[in-house]
Each structure stands twice: as C-alpha cells, then as structure tokens.
Amino acid sequence: MLTKEELPACPVATTVQLVGSKWKLLILRNLLARPWRFNELKKNLEGISQKVLTDSLRSLEEDGIVTRTVYPEVPPRVEYSLSELGNSMRPIIRAMEQWELEYQEQVKNR
Numbered sequence: 001m002l003t004k005e006e007l008p009a010c011p012v013a014t015t016v017q018l019v020g021s022k023w024k025l026l027i028l029r030n031l032l033a034r035p036w037r038f039n040e041l042k043k044n045l046e047g048i049s050q051k052v053l054t055d056s057l058r059s060l061e062e063d064g065i066v067t068r069t070v071y072p073e074v075p076p077r078v079e080y081s082l083s084e085l086g087n088s089m090r091p092i093i094r095a096m097e098q099w100e101l102e103y104q105e106q107v108k109n110r
Contacts, residue, residue, distance in 0.1 A: 035081035
C-alpha cells in the first residue's frame with residue numbers, strides 16, 4: 001500500500017494511479033460479480049499475459065483493493081475477490097458502464 005507521501009495530491013490522479021490501467025479496471029469489473037480464480041481471469045481477459053495478470057493482482061492486493069484467499073486443498077485453490085475497499089469502487093465502475101452506454105447511444109444517433 002502506498003504511503004500518504006507517495007500518493008498524488010489530486011484525488012483523481014490517486015485513483016488513476018491505483019486502478020487506471022486497462023487490465024486493472026477489467027479485473028475489477030469481473031470481481032464485482034464474484035470471486036475469481038487466476039486461470040478463470042486469464043481465460044476471460046482475452047489478450048492479458050500471465051505476467052501482467054500476476055503483477056496487476058499483486059498490485060491491487062498490496063493497495064488493499066483485492067483480497068487473495070488460499071484454500072488448504074490439494075492442489076491449492078486460490079481465489080481473488082474485492083476487499084471492502086475494493087467494493088467501495090462499485091459505484092465508480094457502474095458509473096463508467098452507464099457513461100459508455102450513453103456514449104454508444106450518442107454515437108449511434110450521429
């Protein structure tokens with residue numbers, strides 16, 4: 001997790017720094033619905049490399065947005081889900097979805 005001194009002064013810049021990559025936003029979109037396993041995410045996020053997915057999940061976990069749960073099974077099962085902090089981003093992601101739907105409608109009516 002970043003320290004207060006490492007965060008940008010602007011709240012929008014902070015949000016972009018934490019979740020502003022294409023892949024992080026798509027990971028969050030998926031995790032809004034339910035917990036996902038690594039390979040499920042990899043298959044669903046067409047075009048993402050294993051390294052980028054690993055790095056993105058680690059970063060989101062370090063920033064307190066995603067929770068990684070390891071189940072003591074053989075073979076081990078690992079699930080990623082939104083933390084309480086990550087869940088608080090739900091209205092932001094939903095607003096982005098709504099904006100895109102309105103944008104599509106405007107483009108269609110040009």
